[in-house]
């Protein structure tokens with residue numbers, strides 16, 4: 001099993017320490033950068049989380065799912081826009097990341113779809129999101145919640 | 156002296172003809188070419204629909220005539236494409252500054268079941284103040300989409316809810332109601348503001 005460094009305990013400690021935690025995760029294998037999400041209006045609408053997931057190790061890693069206390073049904077989704085300009089969304093399935101490669105979850109493409117929110121997403125807060133890998137490894141990131149009109153991690 | 160004047164005049168005519176040819180090429184075959192006929196929205200003056208804006212006013216295609224228009228479809232339960240498009244548009248409007256005051260900017264829902272007037276009002280309030288939210292009965296939404304040659308489809312989601320597939324392009328119309336061009340969802344963002352300016356300039360051409 002590959003080494004996954006950052007536990008949720010450490011994430012909690014970092015959060016308590018007041019660090020806005022943009023880059024987290026495994027020192028050798030999986031690094032998550034620029035995580036962000038948008039605030040929600042209430043709890044009826046699904047949310048979306050974005051980030052860059054980098055495999056800095058020597059072996060491929062495969063992302064198989066998500067879990068978070070924020071949403072009962074978190075899932076990796078992909079938005080596709082066809083030649084006629086019609087956009088649709090569907091589950092992305094497993095995502096393999098080759099050694100040295102990264103995968104971007106960004107608007108209009110892959111996203112962490114947060115279905116069945118358990119609480120509203122409030123601007124200025126963060127929530128823990130755990131990435132699940134096929135070898136049983138997990139990486140938890142604290143995802144900052146930006147404004148509803150945010151366009152990227154810097155907004 | 157006289158001959159020279161004729162030469163200057165002749166050169167001006169040649170220049171004007173060349174410019175017209177260039178403009179014609181730009182609009183017909185060049186980068187300014189519109190989408191193929193059949194997928195292009197009809198002129199706003201040929202559309203017929205009755206909707207309600209987020210402040211409760213009755214609106215229709217005639218509401219948009221007289222000023223250039225930027226319009227697009229979406230729904231407020233859309234987690235990814237719609238907030239991104241609304242944020243992009245807000246950014247373009249910021250870039251345009253005062254020029255943006257001369258435009259209609261309309262977000263038309265394809266999900267009237269959930270997007271009531273009140274819902275639209277709350278949602279558009281988070282974006283640029285120029286953006287208006289339009290909703291209405293399902294059959295009227297269908298008429299708008301038909302006029303725009305846009306499509307939408309209700310799709311069940313795994314969560315038990317439903318989501319909407321829909322045309323994500325941003326449509327631009329001149330003040331006359333004539334369709335000018337559209338900004339595709341995946342188009343590089345630096346092309347967007349020049350395209351909007353084209354719709355704005357078309358109005359000035361018509362005015363002079």
Ligand SMILES: [Cu+2]
Nearest residue numbers: 077089113235
């Ligand atoms: Cu999604």
